[in-house]
Amino acid sequence: MTLAIDRNDPAIDAHEAAYAAAMASKRRQTLLGAVVLAVCIWLAAIGSEVDIPRFVENFWRFPKYIFETLPTLRLSSLGADLAEWFWAWQKWLRLLWQTIVIAYVGTVLGALGGFLLCFVAAANLGRSKSARFVARRFLEFCRTVPEIVFALIFVIAFGLGPLPGVLAIAIHTMGAMGKLFSEVVENIDMKPVDGLTATGAGWWQMIRFAVVPQVLSNFASYSLLRFEINVRGASIMGFVGAGGIGQDLIEAIRKFYFTDVSAILLLIILTVMLIDYGTERLRHALLSLEHGK
Numbered sequence: 001m002t003l004a005i006d007r008n009d010p011a012i013d014a015h016e017a018a019y020a021a022a023m024a025s026k027r028r029q030t031l032l033g034a035v036v037l038a039v040c041i042w043l044a045a046i047g048s049e050v051d052i053p054r055f056v057e058n059f060w061r062f063p064k065y066i067f068e069t070l071p072t073l074r075l076s077s078l079g080a081d082l083a084e085w086f087w088a089w090q091k092w093l094r095l096l097w098q099t100i101v102i103a104y105v106g107t108v109l110g111a112l113g114g115f116l117l118c119f120v121a122a123a124n125l126g127r128s129k130s131a132r133f134v135a136r137r138f139l140e141f142c143r144t145v146p147e148i149v150f151a152l153i154f155v156i157a158f159g160l161g162p163l164p165g166v167l168a169i170a171i172h173t174m175g176a177m178g179k180l181f182s183e184v185v186e187n188i189d190m191k192p193v194d195g196l197t198a199t200g201a202g203w204w205q206m207i208r209f210a211v212v213p214q215v216l217s218n219f220a221s222y223s224l225l226r227f228e229i230n231v232r233g234a235s236i237m238g239f240v241g242a243g244g245i246g247q248d249l250i251e252a253i254r255k256f257y258f259t260d261v262s263a264i265l266l267l268i269i270l271t272v273m274l275i276d277y278g279t280e281r282l283r284h285a286l287l288s289l290e291h292g293k
Helices: 010-047 052-058 061-069 075-085 089-121 129-144 147-158 162-186 191-198 203-235 246-254 258-292
Strands: none
Touching: 061 258, 075 258, 089 129, 089 162, 089 203, 089 246, 089 258, 129 162, 147 162, 162 203, 191 203, 203 246, 203 258, 246 258
16 A cells, blocks of 8 residues: 655645755755865965975885885895895894884883873872872873984983883873873773772772772783884884884985885884784783673
């Protein structure tokens, strides 16, 4: 059985008119948003002195440099060509290991600092508003200043070597992890906290037995993710003399050792891929354990 629709019904005409008006309003809003976005991009281009003709004129230099870094590999002499390409692979692997250690130690120190400060910075746990304000501003400072700037300062203070890279990564990691950890803490179930507080437990006892068990797996997952990021960051610490593979990479770039650039970059990419894969599996295992409880 079908229902006949009376096209002359005033109610249908009113609905169609309302729908058309709503769609027209949405189109006007979309158009207005596109115009505002285009104006913002245009103003940003003017402020940053973007030169489109110069970009188009010199764009060919980028693929040219990439092609120049590629080695000559012949099937008849593949072993010799690879040996020539990775002529310093033992040295580069030692520097890569140093890069990983810099990232690891910096991540551990930064995560510990963020762990200690996140409870003070959390709005649902901090008893002192002034302490929470100071903790949040300190964490903002730590994660706002780029790692490379901290590395430059520490190189001047402590000299060349891995220590400036470790300290720079640790400070930036503390700011980022403190922010993430505090947001996790602010989303916990407050019933265990209220229960322990009612029994007369102290603030640190409440943190230990009511808060930490709820957030520990997320903290570990975020720390592993940050370790992945820090491995990439530690790879360029050598640009300012803060240890790691970056020092050889910037030297190869400056001296136009094209094949060395591609060999070092390939080693860094493979290392980061392996670390990403391993830490991803660990994060998924931690999250599955948490959801399985």
